[in-house]
Amino acid sequence: MNRAIVPVILMLIFCTLYSGCSTHPNTGKIPLKVVAAGSLLVPFSELESQYEALNPDIDVQVEGHGSIQAIRQVTDLYRKFDVVAVADESLIPDLMYRPSRETGKNFTDWYVPFARNEMVIAYTEKSLYHTEINETNWPEILAKPDVRVGFSNPMLDAAGYRALMVTMLAGDYYGDQTIFPRVIGNHFDPPLVMENSAQGYTVRLPEVPHPSDQHIVIRDGSIFLLSLLAAGGIDYAFEYRSVAEAQNLSYVNLPPEINLASTDYEDWYAKSHVILGFPRFSSIGQERGGRPIVYAMTVPSDATHPDEGQKFLQFVLGHEKIGERGWPASL
Template identity: 55%
Template sequence: MSRSAAFLAVLGLLIILATAAGCTWSDQERTVLKVVPAGSLLYPFEQIEAEFENQHPEIDVQLEGHGSIQAIRQVTDLQRPIDVVAVADASLIPDMMYIPMGKGEEDYTDWYIPFAENEIVIAYTDRSRGADEITPENWYRTLARPEVRVGFSNPMLDSCGYRALMVTALAEDYYNEPGLFDEIIGGAFDPPIRPQLQDGMITINLPERMRPATEKVAIRDGSIYLLSLLDAGGIDYAFEYRSVAEEHGLHWIDLPPEINLGSAEHADYYGKVRVNLGFQRFQSIGSERIGQPIVYAITVPRNVPHPEEAQMFVEFVIEAFREERAGWPDPLSPEMMGVSV
């Protein structure tokens, strides 16, 4: 055999071996890991998914974003076989998952790990009404204008929704502007939604169905679903997480730390406001949301289909958020992230 023929034969064998090696996991069934994150986590989790699958080609991570309440209900109400749940409000996990899976059975989970913080901002675009005038000092007056349309997510489904209500109620108190909540949000409903002050606590009681009666307010199932509406000019301003505003290239107004739900130093002040969800299924669990600093958390349901792979993914997420990720405030400290509650 000539040298050229021998070379071609060896090359052909190498190609066959390389092709076979490349098809190892396509020819075999990969483990499908169902991960349900809060919508505001989709962007960083898509990056984490790619990195994780590159290191673990035998695992196929499938992401499905929902509002934080809806994410948990995939497990508790719909009884779906979900491997990992990650939410934008750590307190939702004990409130909604530390309950028995059935009569005489164990809880859906009994632990979670906090891993990141965030804050609420007012997001907008160049085409928003008042975009050339709005500032951190006058933002609330701009949103209160009758012709300005404001969007937030459904508080029955998404934590950013009830936080939008909290921020607006706190702003009314912080700026000493009586009626501000009504002008920005509450007056758009019939009957109006109005905060009640009693014993130093601001309480917002919501109807069972959040249906605005005017075009002043628009509501979507999750905060990320407001982005297309904002981009199309259907609304002028949206209550969003800062990470979401930055990841999607929006303009935004930073709110004072006293009301943006992003400062541990002001936790006591945040705790002055609570939102009572009107949805009947929340009467026994998770119906009362208290203002507190925004903390994200992750858990693995007890009846998880793939416990080992789920734990691997959780550890990967925690490690990823130890590194600064674009668009996010500083992650929690390694000590805080390592605590299971």
């Protein structure tokens, strides 16, 4: 009798230990929660696989949002993340250097810049005039009435208001202040006016911007612009270089004076301002100023696994692929 029961008991123990767990979230691994800017999702997906292969006890979980919304997950929604990675280094001190109502400590007191990016104009072989466009004539191509130009919603995505800044700065660089109205401003109802003052150039967006014709297309995020580009729904899109490369798109490089990439031109970029139509987030104002695109990371003070967050952060900082095609550039 005993010999007959032994295999059943072994089966019982085996089943008890392993049953029902194939889809169970509790894998016994430490969940490392990362909230990252949307433009980091492709590279961070690759980092996730590599990091998990090197650290089998860690389950990296990356969640993507616009940069402000990414920080808000921690500061306004009180969700626990072990790493925050955003596409604008200024956002971390602006939004996280303040105390949490739960812990009384600042959400963080530090950040590490780790990469940079630049604005480009992405296109495909379906794009009108794609054999003609270059670094010099792009404003004329994008102003043509039969060309459709896309950018993401400035209310939602930093790449959106950065598209407006690039076009404003182009007026100074090329010595033609009609570039902004011809490429963008005149294609809204009412038109978006570029104000010129001692502080530089400013565009005020209405609460709900309405393109007045087919020339301008606005979508919530760059993922939707990429779909439109692929389908031929638009000819050109303002995008980050790394995003265009990750999607194998062709792109026009812009001069460093206007591509928001170089710290050498910080003062020049600062001449461009966008005032958003309404304060989507009460924790940050409506005005965005031009500045170099620098990515930054931090570990929030209330992270569940701060030590693991630090290790992942160090892994990203030392990663050899930063700067390669499809990744943000090294600093």
